[in-house]
Amino acid sequence: MEKGKRLYEGKAKILFETNDPDLLIQRFKDDATAFDGIKKGTIIGKGIANNTISAYLFELLAKDGIKSHFEKKLSDIEMVIKNVEIIPVEVVIRNVSTGSLCKRYGIKEGIAFKKPIVEFYYKDDALHDPLMNEDHIFGLEIAGTEEIAEMRQQALKINEILQRFFNSIDVTLIDLKLEFGRFKGKVLLADEISPDTCRFWEKGTNRKLDKDRFRHDLGDVEKTYKEMMKRIVGD
Ligand code: TMP
Ligand code: ASP
Numbered sequence: 001m002e003k004g005k006r007l008y009e010g011k012a013k014i015l016f017e018t019n020d021p022d023l024l025i026q027r028f029k030d031d032a033t034a035f036d037g038i039k040k041g042t043i044i045g046k047g048i049a050n051n052t053i054s055a056y057l058f059e060l061l062a063k064d065g066i067k068s069h070f071e072k073k074l075s076d077i078e079m080v081i082k083n084v085e086i087i088p089v090e091v092v093i094r095n096v097s098t099g100s101l102c103k104r105y106g107i108k109e110g111i112a113f114k115k116p117i118v119e120f121y122y123k124d125d126a127l128h129d130p131l132m133n134e135d136h137i138f139g140l141e142i143a144g145t146e147e148i149a150e151m152r153q154q155a156l157k158i159n160e161i162l163q164r165f166f167n168s169i170d171v172t173l174i175d176l177k178l179e180f181g182r183f184k185g186k187v188l189l190a191d192e193i194s195p196d197t198c199r200f201w202e203k204g205t206n207r208k209l210d211k212d213r214f215r216h217d218l219g220d221v222e223k224t225y226k227e228m229m230k231r232i233v234g235d
Pocket of ligand 1: 092098099100101175176177196197198199
C-alpha cells in the first residue's frame with residue numbers, strides 16, 4: 001500500500017490517504033495538549049504507546065464482535081484504518097466519578113456509579129465540545145435515531161469488555177471517550193483507545209495511569225505511557 005498526501009492533522013494524530021480510497025493511514029504523534037489546547041507538550045514515546053495500545057484493544061474488541069475502523073498495524077506509530085466519516089460526537093462512559101463530571105455537579109472524586117453514565121459531547125473545539133443529549137444530536141441533524149442508539153449500545157458493550165480486560169491486569173477503567181464513524185451504511189468504532197482517551201487507576205493504590213498525569217503535572221508521564229503499554233500488551 002502506498003502512502004498518499006496528508007489529509008488531516010489533529011492535536012494527537014495525522015491521517016494520510018492511501019492508493020485505496022477506502023483506507024487511510026493513522027499516525028500517532030508524541031504531541032500532547034490539554035484544556036482545549038491551552039496546555040501543550042511532548043510526551044516522548046506516546047505515539048508508540050497509543051498506537052500499540054489502540055491496535056491491541058481494537059483487536060481484543062473485535063474478538064467480542066465490536067467492529068471498528070482498525071485494519072492492521074503498519075509500524076510503531078502507524079495503523080491502517082477504514083476511511084470512515086466521523087460522526088462529530090464524543091461518547092463518554094463513566095464508571096467512577098472524576099474529571100469534568102465532578103466539577104459540573106460538585107461531587108467528590110472516586111464514587112463508583114451503580115451503572116455506567118453515558119454522555120455525549122458535540123465534537124467542536126471552537127465551542128469547547130459542549131455536552132449534549134440524544135435529542136440535540138437528532139435535532140441538529142448530527143446523527144439519526146438508529147445511529148444514536150447504535151453508538152450508545154456499542155459504547156456500553158465496549159465499556160463492559162474493557163472493564164473485564166482492565167480488571168484482569170489490576171487496573172480500574174474509570175471512564176473513557178469513544179468516537180464512531182459511518183462506513184458503507186454501518187456505524188463503526190473509530191479514533192483511538194489509549195491513555196489519552198481513557199482514565200485508568202491502579203487497583204489498590206488508585207495511582208493514575210493515564211493522561212491526567214500530563215493534564216495535572218503529576219510527574220512520570222512518559223514512564224506511565226510505557227508502563228500501560230507493557231501492562232496491556234504484555235512484555
Ligand atoms: P472529562 O472528565 O475531562 O470530561 O473526560 C472524560 C473522558 O474523556 C476521560 O476518559 C478523558 C477523555 N477525554 C478525551 O478523550 N478528550 C478530551 O478532549 C477530553 C476533555 C476528555
Ligand atoms: N485533548 C484535549 C485538548 O487538548 C483535552 C484533553 O484531553 O484533556 O483540548
